[in-house]
Amino acid sequence: MVRQFDPSQPLEMQKRQYQQMVNRLVPRPPVWRNCLWAFGVGGLICTAGQGIVSFFQGVGLSFLDAATATSIVLVFLAAFLTGLGLYDELARYAGAGMLVPITGFANAMVAPALEARTEGLVLGVGARLFAVAGPILVFGIVTAWLSGLIYYLFGPRPPLGS
């Protein structure tokens, strides 16, 4: 019998053998089920979003404004559900389906802020609002800034005098 773990080997070898044992034993997450949930719930949130966009377009907003208004509505709903303690319950199943839409961004801001209430409004809520969502803003803004800069340096020149 080949030993899967040999305690008489040097530590580095033991580590390698042990991590192989762990990898053999540890199950993958239920990928198919997770994907189905993510696709279904994520799709539904976007469909609902489309419904709200269409409504705002119906009352005369441009697509861009309607999409912005929709973001505000979705962020409000996500903040509300997070406050009620329901968002994480749903996301346990929906996974990326509730993480990736703008609602997930809102949840990432509200969740740490709620808990930090006990540490006060300034050092608690104020400081922790961006604890989880901060990186999204940082990388989004930096990438956008770089895009704008590249456009400014190498993009088509605006006509003179405009």
Added chain:
Amino acid sequence: MLFLKAFLVGGFICLLAQLLMDLTSHKVTPAHVLVGLVTTGAVLSALGLYEPLVKFAGAGATVPLTGFGHLLAQGAIKGAAREGLLGVFRGGVASAAAGITAAVVFGYFAALLFRPKG
């Protein structure tokens, strides 16, 4: 039809993100996936590839975080076109200001009104 396209495209973006989380090492956390999506959205947008997706799928492309990246990048690029270097700095956040402000304001008031259940 618009709704079906929103469902399929939005769902597909979420599915991709789920695969990223489930099939990669534990070192790829949800935060990494979200940062990846917003960055990807911004880059695709800058390359002119995201706007067609928005035309096709509407909210299916604007609601996921890639759409947030798109919004930021378009803002910065349009700002650059309109106002030059100043617009590069102003455009991105300005275009996404409504969503960010909503999250801050609603987050703040939610923290005042609700007590987390744990």
Added chain:
Amino acid sequence: MPAPKRIGSQTVAFAQPPVILATAALAGAKEGQGPLRPTFDKVIEDPYYGEDSWEKAERRFLQEALEKALAKANLRPEQVDYLLAGDLLNQIVAANFAARALGIPYVGLYGACATIYEGLALGAMLIDGGFADYVLIGSSSHYSTAERQFRFPTEHGSQRPPTAQWTVTGAGAILLGRQGKGPRVTHATIGRVIDLGSTDPMNMGAAMAPAAANTIVSHLSDLGRQVTDYDLILTGDLGYYGRELLLALCREYGYELGERHNDCGLMIFDRQKQDVHAGGSGCGCPAVVTCGYLFQELSAGRLRRVLGIGTGALMSPITTKQGDTIPAIAHAVVLEA
């Protein structure tokens, strides 16, 4: 002259084994829905326990458990020589604040989830060494305080992998005495810090199993005992996958734990019904199972000799983010009816 009570590489044998005079186990709502409910002194449904923060609630859990153990033995805090306690929070604040309230000379401990066994081993040494008549030991954890410190905010919508464990909300307390009636602590094996290169903070069982195996094997070989010398070998919070790894590792060392082994993290919840993935974890997990179930089984004589092993993962969110592997520790104590 070698230390007279020291045996082998890391084990001590007590000349006059200290007695567990009383215990107390307080558990939270989810633990109360589990199979061990009848063994708890009290199930507290409100995660805030009437306080305005989870941290204060955890502190109250621990303080009340300590006070309950004292009351059961009809002792006042002034009669106790030392309080040994610890928890999972930064600066072990739950234990520090409970100690402030009780006013007993206090030694704060940090052994992560192994703390209650670290306390048992040290408390028994203090008593058998002639330094104390009574030692009070306690440890606690709270799902929400631990989640927020080590992982994500509790209301954040994140998915847990199958290896994730559920931090137990609960506190356990043990009153050890020099003499009296009750189960006795006959031996203790202090563990070494063991690290076989695990990096996944969502798989603590895998990080801790090598430490548990190391301590169990050292213990058995120090005393020249076999697995069958024990009615039960009870680990703290390895969970389902950690247990599988422990059994496999011990097999490689030539010990077949098999049916004699159980894990507090597997006993405290019903994994089929309670959505806790790989099982329970946290300081409170071994604390409430040891102070509830195990103490009652030993007192009733249904178990005669038990090897209890606390297992702790010695990491912090910062070391994990900096790419460090997760060191772990396990302390073992022999309890006899």
